[in-house]
Amino acid sequence: MNKVIYDNNCSLCIKIKTSIKSLDYFCLFKWIPSSCYKTDKLITKEMLDSTIVLIAKNKILTEFRACRYILSRIPIFFPVIFLLYIPFFSNFFGTKLYKFIARKRRCYN
Secondary structure, three states: OEEEEEOOOEHHHHHHHHHHHHHOOOOOEEEEEHHHOOOOOOOOHHHHHHOOEEEEOOEEEEHHHHHHHHHHOOHHHOOOHHHHHOOOHHHHHHHHHHHHHHHHOOEOO
16 A cells, blocks of 8 residues: 655645545555654655655655656546646656645644
8 A cells, every 4th residue: 555644734635635545546645744654764754744745666756757647547537637747747747736735734843
């Protein structure tokens, strides 16, 4: 099972988690609040406070790549998922968009 560590002090993160969890018909993701996750060398407290972290098959994905992975496993997004995999274009703009939203979110850290 894929583990998704999200910032449970952020109302935007909680709303997104709730929405995605309701669409996860195959129960592919286990959602873990960042306050309950024990940090280590690879996943630091600063990382957990600033981005989403996905642990999937011994890989750690963060930011846009984690979001893209999650959306690619949810059937409702299948018709548009190809847009997130356009070489260079999607990585560049997806990362920029993710960082913009992450900076503008209103969290209580």
